[in-house]
Amino acid sequence: MYATTIDPVSAYQRVGVETGVESANPHKLILMLFEGAQEALFKARIHIKHNEIAKKGEMLSKAIMIIDHGLKASLDTNAGGELALHLQALYDYMANRLLTANLKNDIEIIDEISGLLNELYGAWKAIENTTELRT
Template identity: 40%
Template sequence: MAHISVKKYQQTTVSAAKEANPYQLVAMLFQKLLGNIASAKGAIQQKDHAKKGDLLSKAITIIGVLQGSLDFEQGGDISRNLSDLYIFCSDKLVEANTNNDEALLDEIIQILLPIKAGWDSIPKEEQDKVSFESA
């Protein structure tokens, strides 16, 4: 029964991502990123090193996607500062993974939460104007 629930959740998540605008996609990425880091902290506590490694690897991948979506031409200093923060967080996630460092994961969450909060505070009328830089 749990397998069916997980599969249904995955289908719902994929469906929601397909229907999301760029603003919503970034919001979903932040939510997943923070969730993965929090779950990795739990995996450290449970001494489940394989799960921790997988979750942190996924978190680093998400940070890479967020960093890749930055528009340096329009974003200027903000984009450069975010890029630097993303690089810092990725490096620290690798360090936390290597050292099973829960406190470092908490620090990374505290860095990312204000960025997510800023993103979440974008007024609805501005959300439709958010776009990704062409790859």
């Protein structure tokens, strides 16, 4: 009856993410950034395996944006001191490695960065659990 170019599944997912962001505390927002980067890396792997170069590039660019403009941008080097500076350097390293992965279609590099993100995600998750126990 109605002609539409809107993908209902994408619209539903977008609403779900927007709702999650609106109701999330800063700690949860960081976890969501890690999850988004991991999802983009997962999809990039699939696109490499299927020789879908443009889509692979989009997903790696998305992961880099999340790392640079989400995780790295959220660091407070004044309050975080040396730890924040080390994380900043690590995020720079991750972004540069993902650029290389994009140029070389290198799944091993993607796996390396995914592993680093997973380690950091686990640390953030542990902090969340500790905070919940205190309240």
